[in-house]
Amino acid sequence: MTKDAKAASGEQAAGPRHIAIVMDGNGRWAKKRFLPRFFGHKAGVDSLVKVVQACIDRDVEYLTVFAFSSENWKRPSDEVSGLMGLVLAAVSRYLAKMGRMGVRIRIVGDRDAVSPKLRNAWNEAESATAHNTKLTMSVAFNYGGRWDIVQACKAAINAGVPAAELTEARLSEFMAMSYAPDPDLFIRTGGEVRISNFMLWQVAYTEFVFSDCLWPEFGEKQLDAAIETFRERDRRFGGVKEAPAVAGA
Ligand code: FPP
Secondary structure: OHHHHHHHHOOOOOOOOOOEEOOOHHHHHHHHHHOOHHHHHHHHHHHHHHHHHHHHHOOOOOEEEEEEEOOOOOOHHHHHHHHHHHHHHHHHHHHHHHHHHHEEEEOOOHHEEEEEEHHHHHHHHHHHHOOOOOOEEEEEEEHHHHHHHHHHHHHHHOOOHHHHOOOHHHHHHHOOOOOOOOOOOEOOOOOOOOOOOOOOOOOOOOEEOOOOHHHHHOOHHHHHHHHHHHHHHOOOOOOOOOOOOOOOO
């Protein structure tokens, strides 16, 4: 069945509404060009800006990108400080453009460990774009899926939710991305086939697409290929495609 026929039959909405991306391969992209890794991350920011526009053009409502994991602190200190500086520069360079594009920016992750300067930049990015409605871009920064589950449990306890009332739906209300539906499509570039502690709670029924393309080379063509693959999948959410025949009916 073609994707349009599928969508028309209601079997699966065209979608995806929410795409989550692990933007991997920046370091290898730079290495291939005999450049320091920093230049790969810099090219990665340009790629991200293009992908944000491509998502808007394709009516994607939510885009979540993994910009810095809880584990990325293990990288050499010059790479960590380079990434922090790059993110600060990207916010000041692209914030107005993102605003014009209709992007609402949200940051997810533990902000306590980042510098006050970066914290302020995140706060400014969020408040300056809070009214935008075209696309919600969540930037996972100092984020880990396990961190998210633990912080949600702590928040639920602090809110006085009794253990007997702690259902999956109730705990979801305390997750860092409670404002967004779960991702429909998860893309990881760079050829690695793993989740790396990204959105563990939210990807229970997400479709995964792994691409060998290095993130700085990822663009509209690769995004369309991933979306096409997504639309060819049959999402059953643990159910079955057709109602089983009832014996004797
Ligand atoms: C993984 O590639 C990439 C990262 C750890 C950083 C990604 C961050 C950006 C693209 C900047 C985002 C900026 C904003 C403002 C949201 P890698 O270094 O692991 O590449 P490798 O696997 O080739 O070494």
